Amino acid sequence: MKTIKYLVSLFLVLLLASCKSNNVNVTLLQLNDVYEISALEGGKVGGMARVETVYKQLLNENPNTYILMAGDFLNPSLLGTLKYQGQNIRGKQMIEVMNALPIKLATFGNHEFDLNEADLQKRLNESTFDWVSANTKRIKNDSISLFYKEQNNQITPLFETYILEVTQKNQKFKIGFLSLTIDDTKKNYVSYEDKFLSAKRVYKGLKSQSDLVLGFTHLKKATDGELLKQFPEIPLIMGGHEHTNMFLTQGASHITKADANAKSVYVHRIVYNTKIKKATINSTLVYLDSTIVQDAEILKIVNKWQAIQDAQIKGVIKNPEAVVYHAQVPLDGKDTPVRSVQTNLGQIIAQSMAAASKSSVDCAFVNGGSIRIDDELRGAITGIDIFRVLPFGGSVY
Structure with missing residues (x-):
């Protein structure tokens, strides 16, 4: 009896070892809608230097770890509206940080196309990471083609679909x-193909070349849901556009x-068994708060750009650090409330717009999306x- 138990145990151990030997582990760190390279709330929350810390921790756990940016990162920001060395910054600071992290793959968000064609091309040329989009193309001389990078006198088209190949043992x-x-964002240099037509056009070929197909989008959550209705075999869509974390099941x-x-960032740990051709995905939301230290090397880049911003602002306001208002209660400028309800900060802005109008007005409307601080203003402002x-x-007006 003991011999049988021993043989069964040995068989299970060998079977488990065999399964593990066929496993490939990949970790994807998902970012989306990142407008500020600096930490917020007095340095306590967020910041690309904290992203780097988490990335290094994950990389130590699994060398097959990659950072993905699901759109909206070149605009808007205060820094992006300024000039440096005679040229518009327009996301240059973000590209430098993203290159340093490094980002593996990015897709366009609607705010990338806030930039004019020339500025966007500069940012593409400066990037060392890959870009992918199936439904956005460039219009030039009445023809439609893929956006591209121009580096070292070579033109390289961006990817319409993307395949990440990982080798482990x-x-x-x-x-x-x-x-x-x-x-x-409608621009005369951007062509948008219908999202679902694009997906149908490229999906079959992408699936035939891949072991696993994932969504990587910058769409409304309802549109992501419609995409899953058409392609229910896609197990995960890593998306952007909404500014609040979510984990939706369909x-x-x-x-x-x-x-x-x-x-916060999403961390997706994927285990793929090459023998049975099956993947399992474990997704975890990680909050980037004060318990996570800021990486020193990335912080150097952030501080460099912060100094540039401070110097530029002094060209507009003599003393930008002078207190202009003291908030007795926090003024709510966080993304979700300013886009959905009346906040005290929104009320102050609307009242200010009405007071500044050239005509006598009874009311004023302000687009909540124009409030970009994504933070609460407390005390001295x-x-x-x-x-x-x-x-x-x-x-x-």
Whole structure:
């Protein structure tokens, strides 16, 4: 009897070892809607330097770890509205940080197309990571083609679909990325193909070349859900556009979005068994708070750009750090409330717009999306805080 138990135990151990030897482990760190490279709330939350710390921890756990950016990172920000060495910054600071992390793959969000064609091309050329989008193309001279990078006098088209190939102990695993972007920002140099037509056009070929296909989108959550209805075999869509973290379930599939401005990130641990051709995905939301230290090397880059911002603002306001208002209660400029309900900060801005109008008005409307600080203003409020709240230009009529 003891011999039988021993043989059964030995068989199970060998079987488990055999299964593990066929496994390939991949970790994907998902970011989306990151406008600020600096930490928020007095340095306590978010910041790309904290992203790097988490990335290094994951990399130590699994060398097959990659950072993905699901759109909206070049604009808007206060820093992006300024100039440096005679040129518009327009996301240059973000590209430098993303290169340093390093980002593996990014897709377009609607705010990338806030930039004019020339500035966007500069950012593409500066990037060392890959870009992918199935439904966004460039219009030039009445023809439609893929966006591209121009580096070292060579033109390289961006990817329409993307395959990440990972090798672990001679076992290969290919992840295909189906990437789509919302068509909210209309520009004469951007062509948007219908999202679902794009998906149908590229999916079959992507699936045939991949062991696993994942969604990598910048769409409304409802549109992500429609995409899963058409392609229910996609187990995970890593998305952006909404600014609040979410984990949505639809059938056997999931949609994940992290909080804007890297207040949180999603970590997806994927285990693929090459023998049975099956993947398991474990997704965890990680909050980037004060318990996570800021990486020193990335913080150097952040501080460099912060100094540039401070110097530029002094060219507009003599003393940008001077207190202009003292908030007895916190003024709520966080993304979700300013886009959905009346907040005290929104009320102050609307009243200010009405007072600044050239005509006598009975009321004023302000687009909640123009309030970009994604934070609460507490206590002493300075001129530079006002710029951070409302970084866009424009006039009051």
